[in-house]
Amino acid sequence: MTADILIIGAGVVGCATARRFALEGASVILVEKGADILSGASKANSAILHTGFDAPPGSTELACMQAGYAEYLDIRERFNLALVETGAMVVAWNEAEEAQLDAIEAQARENRVSDVSRLDRAAILAREPNLSPAARAALLVPREHVIDPWSPFLAYMIQAKALGARFLFQTEVTGGQFDGEAWSVETTNGIFRARTVINCAGLFGDIVEQALLGEAHFSIHPRKGQFVVFDKAAAALVKTIILPVPNERTKGVVLCQTAFGNLLVGPTAEEQEDRLRATTASDTLKALIDKAVTMVPALEHMPVTATYAGLRPASDKKPYRIRVEPDRNWITLGGIRSTGLTASLGLAAHALELYRAMVGAKPDWRPVADPLESPVPNLAENRPRDWSKPDHGAIVCHCELVTEREIREALEGPLPPGDYGGLRRRTRCGMGRCQGFHCQARVAAMSEGRLRVPMVPEGGAA
Amino acid sequence: MSAHLDVAVIGGGPAGLSAAIELKRQGIARVGLFERESEAGGIPRHCAHPPFGLREFGRLLTGPGYARRLVALARTEDVEIHCNNSIVGFEYQNSGVKLLITTPAGLAHITARRVLLATGTRETTRAGRLLPGERPLGVINTGALQAYAHMERRLPFERPVIVGTELVSLSAILTCRSMGAYPVAMIGEEAEVLARKPLFLYPRLLGLPVLTGTRIVDIEGNPRVSAVTVEGPDGSHRRIACDGIVLSGRFTPESSLARLAGLGIDPKTGGPIIDNFGRTTHPCIFAAGNLLRPVETAGWCYREGRLIARQILRDLQEGLPDASQLGEIQVGEGIRYAAPQRVASPSGGMDCLQLRLERPFDGWLTARDATGRLLAREKIRSRPERRILLPLPASGPENLIRLSLEDRA
Known part of the structure; x- marks a missing residue:
């Protein structure tokens, strides 16, 4: 069977794109080398839904972010997706940064984010009394929000699956040929035929181009970001997302609450060659904590719940690296950095436009008139969680109040997790302050025989 | 479950169980114990080796055996034990505390005149x-x-x-x-x-x-x-x-409920700030066991639970000394922590401060008031893993007690 579309990579972009094409009535195959969705760059981001106020004016990135933002707000209720309406402040901590706020405000207005306003020190402290009074001035961006960075993509994939899309995990693309009609894509899991390939391979986007097209139009330069997540007690200290004045390379270190009721500081921006190893460094984590304490002095002595590092697929140039090869039925959505979470739905719609332009004629797909939109379990703290509802069984993860029912339903759900990380992202089990001290063995027992990567290996001592 | 309790004990490890047992033995009618796990007993349940229980039961037990005996004793004394019950909220009322609880059946709440937090400890x-x-x-x-x-x-x-x-x-x-x-x-x-x-x-x-x-x-x-x-x-x-x-x-107190309850936390111990009656910064909430500091044996927590239970009893019957006149303990260089952190009145409750050091030390541990006057001293030769007990000093002017390590006092 030849599919219409083969998508490489089940990160935020691949998942949203699979959904978009499935909604159009296309037959979709998605191949992913990891054991679950979001197992590469997409698993570590700062979970902000951006307005695009500071994106390059006129860029594809900005257009995709704003389209993605709008679509997310439009569909989120039907999928039961979280939104924490925090707003953001770009805070200037010194005179030089304060001088840049005018330009940032002008750029925001140019980007049609016109509800921004300037705050002086008194107004900043009135809004965020726990912020250090060293804050001199700020630009308030009211519609920057915080979301659950994982559940939306689970929802999109469940919808795509219900529409007939096929997903293959632990399936790494190794090569392929285009015969003028369709691609034969070679993977570690067999050969798949599809008329068009959409490369959403994230950190490996250039390698995939090299392997299938013979040359890559861009090169990925992984940029590592380390994060520290503070205890839930910290979340009450700052409501608004605190952004720094950005530089050319990165948005800088952000301090913001998470949808799960924690407070997060990060990311760093460290260039590296390695595409696989995302390591934390003790000194860097300490420096992030110190930076957070400088911004919010009450964070001193606050316990740390989690630390992690992720790799962003930055490329040799700042813009998104989008490539269409009409002669070879190929689209690359590459170099999608931290804005990809917001832009994903917009990128998916953009990919569909590119596809239509590429094939010239309207494909004879029948768009789905009444797509199934099944709500996903809510994990955000600002709406009722399962523990507040009857007959949940028992609490398994005490720190995050994850119920037996939630874990069972995730394991038996329409898109069950492939590994412990996937189960954690679906339920939050083991994500809290004790990091599995109490629940990990129980979760291992509950998930036995159900994960592609078992928690206890075959050879484990017994 | 009774909607109104005299005392709600949160945590069914050695400290919580012994406190509940003692409260019942002293005649308190409505004592409820809330345990988030599916069975009570606490950390000893997983420690499949001796020695446990020598002082409490006069025989050598493994952790699980000790936990079972404690739970059986609590049942004998008619302590209501509610397993799979997690506290998710605190609300302060005039006459006590309202606790919001998630149970397998759904949400529930109870009110209690006093609450004892005994949520224990975990590793970093x-x-x-x-x-x-x-x-x-x-x-x-x-x-x-x-x-x-x-x-x-x-x-x-x-x-x-x-x-x-x-x-x-x-x-x-x-x-x-x-x-x-x-x-x-x-x-x-x-x-x-x-x-x-x-x-x-x-x-x-x-x-x-x-x-x-x-x-x-x-x-x-x-x-x-x-x-x-x-x-x-x-x-x-x-x-x-x-x-x-x-x-x-590297044990650390499991103080998430203490934080949720808005109690003052001592960054040195990682647990709630208490006075010598085990009373936290809220007069209706007490704390005992390894929540107070990392980390003592099950036997120590058992005795501590019983001692704090007696203070709760006294508070319910005649009232404890006013919490507004508290001597504050300040710890100096080289001292990892000291608990209790406040002295309400040196009569009753804990009779010693518990301390640990950050480094090996051979010299004097002193307690001085704000003017530098010596209140108490103890010759010590200790290492970080050893517990040090200093008889509770009376506080001096400005209600301050400064603890320090001195080569000669």
């Missing part, structure tokens, strides 16, 4: 230690290791590295060996091992290298641990192939 996680490297499967605390052995009868590794040189670190080796796993090394950041030295005959007999003054500088592996790289006291690096890491010890 990988994140809490700010460890470097990747985040593979197989990096767990001893608590999770024991739960794997106890519940799963299988471990997630065969050749782990044990991090830590405390008593619990040796317990981690025992657990691994009992499950057929062979630890490959034991490492500790401190210059010397923390538990008593003769005990380290055990790892040495197993041929297990014990590397002190050594810290982890990298963790490798995907999806499971494949190696750690450690840095020794001379700065040299060494890569140790292994398939797991057990992070043992």
Whole structure:
């Protein structure tokens, strides 16, 4: 069977794109080398839904972010997706940064984010009394929000699956040929035929181009970001997302609450060659904590719940690296950095436009008139969680109040997790302050025989 | 479940159980104990080795045997034990505290005139230690290791590295060996091992290298641990192939409910600030056991629970001394923590301050008032892992008691 579309990579972009094409009535195959969705760059981001106020004016990135933002707000209720309406402040901590706020405000207005306003020190402290009074001035961006960075993509994939899309995990693309009609894509899991390939391979986007097209139009330069997540007690200290004045390379270190009721500081921006190893460094984590304490002095002595590092697929140039090869039925959505979470739905719609332009004629797909939109379990703290509802069984993860029912339903759900990380992202089990001290063995027992990567290996001592 | 309690005890480990038993024995009618796990007993449930219970029951028990006896005793005294009950909210009322509870059946709430927090302790996680490297499967605390052995009868590794040189670190080796796993090394950041030295005959007999003054500088592996790289006291690096890491010890109070209740937290102990009656910064909420400080034995927590239960009884019957006139304890350099942190009135309740040091010290531990006048002193020769008890001093002017280490007093 030849599919219409083969998508490489089940990160935020691949998942949203699979959904978009499935909604159009296309037959979709998605191949992913990891054991679950979001197992590469997409698993570590700062979970902000951006307005695009500071994106390059006129860029594809900005257009995709704003389209993605709008679509997310439009569909989120039907999928039961979280939104924490925090707003953001770009805070200037010194005179030089304060001088840049005018330009940032002008750029925001140019980007049609016109509800921004300037705050002086008194107004900043009135809004965020726990912020250090060293804050001199700020630009308030009211519609920057915080979301659950994982559940939306689970929802999109469940919808795509219900529409007939096929997903293959632990399936790494190794090569392929285009015969003028369709691609034969070679993977570690067999050969798949599809008329068009959409490369959403994230950190490996250039390698995939090299392997299938013979040359890559861009090169990925992984940029590592380390994060520290503070205890839930910290979340009450700052409501608004605190952004720094950005530089050319990165948005800088952000301090913001998470949808799960924690407070997060990060990311760093460290260039590296390695595409696989995302390591934390003790000194860097300490420096992030110190930076957070400088911004919010009450964070001193606050316990740390989690630390992690992720790799962003930055490329040799700042813009998104989008490539269409009409002669070879190929689209690359590459170099999608931290804005990809917001832009994903917009990128998916953009990919569909590119596809239509590429094939010239309207494909004879029948768009789905009444797509199934099944709500996903809510994990955000600002709406009722399962523990507040009857007959949940028992609490398994005490720190995050994850119920037996939630874990069972995730394991038996329409898109069950492939590994412990996937189960954690679906339920939050083991994500809290004790990091599995109490629940990990129980979760291992509950998930036995159900994960592609078992928690206890075959050879484990017994 | 009764909607109105005299005392709600939160946490069914040794401290919570002994407190509930004592309250019932002293004639308090409505005592409810709330345990979030499916059975009460606390940490000893997972410690499948002696010695437990010598003082309380006059015989040598393993952890699970001790836990069972405590629970049986509580049932004999008619303590209502509610397992699988997690407290999710506190609301303060004129006559006490309203607790919001999630139970398997759904949400419930009860009111209590007094609450005793006895939520215990846990080991510091990988994140809490700010460890470097990747985040593979197989990096767990001893608590999770024991739960794997106890519940799963299988471990997630065969050749782990044990991090830590405390008593619990040796317990981690025992657990691994009992499950057929062979630890490959034991490492500790401190210059010397923390538990008593003769005990380290055990790892040495197993041929297990014990590397002190050594810290982890990298963790490798995907999806499971494949190696750690450690840095020794001379700065040299060494890569140790292994398939797991057990992070043992460095206990920290499980103070999340104390924080949720808005209580003052002592950054030194990590637990709630208490006075010598076990009263926290809210007059209706008391605390006992390893929530107060890391970490004492089950027997110590048992006695502490009973002692604080008597203070709650006194508070309910005649009222405790006013909490507004409190002597504040300040700790000086070299002292890791001191609890209680406040002295309400040196008559009654805990009769000693509990302290631990940050470094070995041989000299005087002194308590002085704001003017520098000596209130109490004790000649000590101690090491960080040893408990020090200093008789509770009366506070002087400005209600201040300064503790310090002095070469001569």
